[in-house]
Amino acid sequence: MRRRRMGALHVGEPRVTTFHPQPAVAAGTNKNGHGPVVEEIHGLIRVYKDGHVDRPPAIPDVPCNWGSTAPGAPGGVVARDVVVDRSTGVWARLYAPMTSAGSPGGSRLLPVVVYFHGGGFCVGSAAWSCYHEFLAQLASRACCAVMSVDYRLAPEHRLPAAFDDGLAAVRWLRHQAAMATTRAAPDELSWWRSRCGFDRVFLMGDSAGANIAYHVAARLGQGGHLGVGGAVSPLVLRGVVLVQPFFGGEARTVSEKTMTQPPRSALTLPTSDCYWRLALPGGASRDHPWCNPLLSRLETLPLPPLLVCVSEMDILRDRNVDLCRALRKAGKSVDEAMYGGVGHAFQVLHNYHLSQTRTQEMLARIKAFVSATR
Numbered sequence: 406m407r408r409r410r411m412g413a414l415h416v417g418e419p420r421v422t423t424f425h426p427q428p429a430v431a432a433g434t435n436k437n438g439h440g441p442v443v444e445e446i447h448g449l450i451r452v453y454k455d456g457h458v459d460r461p462p463a464i465p466d467v468p469c470n471w472g473s474t475a476p477g478a479p480g481g482v483v484a485r486d487v488v489v490d491r492s493t494g495v496w497a498r499l500y501a502p503m504t505s506a507g508s509p510g511g512s513r514l515l516p517v518v519v520y521f522h523g524g525g526f527c528v529g530s531a532a533w534s535c536y537h538e539f540l541a542q543l544a545s546r547a548c549c550a551v552m553s554v555d556y557r558l559a560p561e562h563r564l565p566a567a568f569d570d571g572l573a574a575v576r577w578l579r580h581q582a583a584m585a586t587t588r589a590a591p592d593e594l595s596w597w598r599s600r601c602g603f604d605r606v607f608l609m610g611d612s613a614g615a616n617i618a619y620h621v622a623a624r625l626g627q628g629g630h631l632g633v634g635g636a637v638s639p640l641v642l643r644g645v646v647l648v649q650p651f652f653g654g655e656a657r658t659v660s661e662k663t664m665t666q667p668p669r670s671a672l673t674l675p676t677s678d679c680y681w682r683l684a685l686p687g688g689a690s691r692d693h694p695w696c697n698p699l700l701s702r703l704e705t706l707p708l709p710p711l712l713v714c715v716s717e718m719d720i721l722r723d724r725n726v727d728l729c730r731a732l733r734k735a736g737k738s739v740d741e742a743m744y745g746g747v748g749h750a751f752q753v754l755h756n757y758h759l760s761q762t763r764t765q766e767m768l769a770r771i772k773a774f775v776s777a778t779r
Contacts, residue, residue, distance in 0.1 A: 407607030416469040436759055444560075444630050446679050449528045467499055470773045482541045486532075487594065493557060495570045497577070498531045500544040500551040501600045504616060510545040514602030516643070516775050518543065522555045523653065523750060525672075525680030526567055531555035535652075535753040546765075549774035550601045552578060554615070559684040567613070571621035575637065578606070604641040607775055610671070612750060613680070615650035618697065626707035646771055648714040648727065649749055653681055654697040655690060658723035666720065667757075671750035674720060699727065703735035707718055709772045710738040712774040714767055718748035718757075742770050 422677045441453030444536040449731035451459040469484040481503050489495045501515065520543075522529045522536050530536070531553040544551045556570035581594065624647045624653065625637060651672075666673050685693055715725040729741045744767060746750070746759040752767055754760070 467534045491577035498553040515550045516605035521610030521614030521617040526613045544766045599640035611648035612651040615647040644710045660723040712740045717745045
């Protein structure tokens with residue numbers, strides 16, 4: 406795993422992030438002997454008949470010590486990349502705020518956010534510049550330690566691979582918590598572990614990552630997925646934050662049918678359909694429980710409190726609102742936040758004129774949720 410450098414970055418106003426579309430490949434084109442392209446989301450992913458997958462560099466990867474400085478920036482953040490599971494190649498980028506330049510400080514332990522990036526289960530990375538910037542802001546502004554998980558992608562690894570990787574990340578975090586509890590000898594992760602309050606863990610993600618956070622929380626609540634008894638001690642899962650959660654269903658919602666998307670939108674209906682075809686097990690319908698949780702018995706899931714962040718101009722708006730309503734009806738604690746004038750993934754792509762303002766509002770809401778959930 407190559408990304409092992411550690412460095413400090415200062416968190417200022419995020420830069421505008423844009424996709425860099427690659428030339429389209431015409432249907433039936435034979436490239437490098439892989440046969441015709443059978444699925445494509447322009448600029449993001451091409452799948453060929455023989456199963457070969459191309460992912461053009463839509464957004465640049467950045468090392469963990471990449472960052473920016475801006476006047477009035479609210480302090481620094483330390484980041485490092487670590488291996489989570491050598492057998493699968495899953496890794497994570499760790500973040501922690503520091504009180505002074507160059508070294509972590511302060512005695513108060515921080516809540517820990519386990520984060521899963523978006524990308525329809527098929528694209529994206531914890532190293533993408535847009536996620537690096539957003540999660541550095543989250544660590545600094547919400548005063549938390551962050552573990553950003555780089556899970557396996559479909560279609561090479563269809564669901565439930567991403568859910569399994571999410572559980573592997575929790576296992577890794579549980580090991581770190583056990584080391585902190587037993588006061589193990591200092592190692593290369595002591596700087597991060599010493600900042601973490603492992604009794605205040607939150608699962609979080611955006612889009613497909615929110616779907617992962619939801620299903621990992623559900624599996625943890627049902628037990629039996631982390632070893633004997635499914636116990637997560639000494640970790641304590643306090644809540645789940647779902648940002649524009651990527652769910653679907655056979656029946657279209659009103660927002661899916663009528664919400665007009667601007668050019669270069671992060672998620673359109675055809676894009677959503679393609680992601681689901683590539684991510685779900687072969688032959689599964691869009692009403693599979695991994696896609697459509699509303700068809701599950703929500704009252705049986707022992708979920709912790711949830712914060713659901715919905716974008717007004719997102720095609721997933723109605724589906725997100727319906728999920729909140731169904732979870733409340735099932736007796737779950739749900740805090741719903743609607744962000745006006747912005748669409749899907751605004752907080753990482755900054756592709757709406759209100760993106761900066763709404764992103765700061767979202768970070769403040771997340772901080773309030775994490776601080777209040779005990």
